[in-house]
Amino acid sequence: MSMEHNEKYIFEAEWYDKIACILKKFYLYYYPFDNTVELFDIKTRKTFLRRTKCEGIQAKDFYVGATVAIFSRNIRITDYADSTTRTKLQTKMQKTFAIIKPTVVGKLGEILKYIVASNFHVANIKMVKLTQEQATDLYKDKEEATIAYIVNYLTSGPIVALELLGDHAITHWQELMGPEDPSEAIAKAPSSLRACYGKDSIHNAVYGSDSEEVAEKELQCFFPNPKTSKKGPANTATLENCTCCIIKPHAVQAKLTGNIIDDVQKAGYTISAVQKFFVNPFDAEEFLEVYKGVLPDYAAMVGELQSGPCIVMEIKHKDDKYDVQGEFRKLCGPMDPDIARQIRPDTLRAKYGKTKVQNAVHCSDLPEDGILEVEYFFKILDNS
Template sequence: MSTDYSNRYVFEAEWYDKVACILKKFYLYYYPSNNTIELFDLKTRKIFLKRTICEGIKAKDFYIGAVVTIFSRCIKIIGYADSYTKIKLETQLQKFFVLLKPDIIDKMGEIIKVITNDFHITNMKMMLLTATDVTECNFVKDTADKMSMINYLTSGPIVGLELLGENGIARWQELAGPENCKHVYSTTTSLLRACCGKNEMYNSVYGSKNIEMAMQELQYFFPNLKSENKGPKTTAILQNCTCCIIKPHAVQAKLVGAIIDDIQKAGYIITAVQQFHVNLINSEEFLEIYKGVLSEYTAMVAELQSGPCIVIEVTNKNEDSNIVADFRDFCGPMDPDIARQIKPNTLRAKYGKTKVQNAVHCSDLPEDGVLEVEYFFKILER
């Protein structure tokens, strides 16, 4: 095993071998000086992949929860394997909380596209805040504006984001701009608040001010499974809707913002969004309808559980329309190559790679729309 400890990171990682139906665990060594990778199999205690250059992978791709593609294998990073890596990366990388406020939810896709130029989105959820949530999270600074702020932040859905980036909080503040944005429109239109905000209250976005607040806010909005606090409630309406899943390969490729932007600009209404990590059993269960029907079933199961996916509840203003059929047509044919020939403006034509990695899953049958949304937002969300 390699012994160049001064310039390497080591992670705990796993890969599901769909041929052998085995979850394999590794030490993943990454050497940033020359972009090389080595995999050590923890069960056999042997080198699985000798140190080699892996094209398309960069240092910024290595963080807890990330999925990196190494010679067509989707390797998930699940932890740090030594204190050097933990201290080094946690010093460089910061996780923090960002809130997209109610009046810019219809521009969610545009804003996420900007955010993912600089940051990784490591968690995401559309939520409804209560007055208690607003007060407990100290979003109200001035007592005189307390009720106005509470009314504003509870007036509609918000989107909470867990972001990760190098020197993240300071870089976020640079991207967002001053809290009072009414004087910066003409000179700094690249700032998020300059583009979308109106004044110090209606300033489109909120971000953690420091590491201590970030930890508190992330625990409040994205509590761990053992926490008694379950976080603010989901916005899913579970009626007249269809299900769209942005698949793990598209999430990894930072296509979430572009896909959501296309959905919104096509006139669809997004009523719920949440990131999920779907395990193998749930992946098989959700896709069971395709078992024995599509030859790609096994590969589809492997893709859905290969990393985080973004699940979206989609509806429209016309309650008489068939939202499932309309949205399925908007997604395009399952095969992106066919989609590019006959429906080049569809989601799969624009963002898909193969019949399995075709960017999005969408409900097929009219009765499946609500059922698939309920599977995620009622069953798995618990």
């Protein structure tokens, strides 16, 4: 056997077993050569999962702080378990914190496409409304005179907070944003985000942490560890005149989030809340219960929804008289992507769906379901 075959990364990991209410701790072995994983239970000193192939995960999904879905169990990686793994991965993969500011939230899809095309992995996403205090905290190093303007702008509407992961993420994101003043950005870095989307040095589209320490602190504030009782900023769901859209795990994994959001926004819809969720088997069954005994694919749909992170959105329309739920369903297209490609080729499922189960998006079926489904995620699951 060559070294490549046996090369492995070893992490310390944990999984909260909700049914037994215990936190299990593991050594997680990952073998890049054949994309296999193995779990060793630290307490019982027994193999919990023999080395096995795991669909839908890749080498880049393994880093400290990541949550990986292994057979519907959301396993959180807490540390490196040996120095080889640490040396190999720590220098390379880095996380940073980024914000998409109020005036460009309407271009979220376009910006996400650009971020992903620039080799970033969007590890977390949440739309929030900043308080004066949170906004001031982000810019406490700025001169007094400009802080008031910046804080006013940042609290003027929702922002989208992101955890970005990539090689040398902090400097790479700074380069991608470009100089703070968009006119300087246009001259020096014409393809940067601030050159493309910024108006002036306050309304300059995006924000990013400027060091590892700052990134760590800001990520903890916006995306706190689920084990701590700390709550991040509240979501922005309005729970009225809305419908629900879920970008399914297979589409998130295939990096289609930006494309789907861009299509939704270009079709004239407003995304009034967005957040990444890991749905456990119990919640997946409960959420999809209306299809039980109705659709033959019910079990497979439950399996898909819990197979990895999904991205949930509250969708609205500027016009209050608009049938947002009915019209949005038309944009999603027929449940079966093959049929969608024949009769409605420009719908989301025609463009991004693979099979009836992996059909890119879930959308609310009935008018009254829209609010209920949004509530399920943004009110019940987000606060549990």
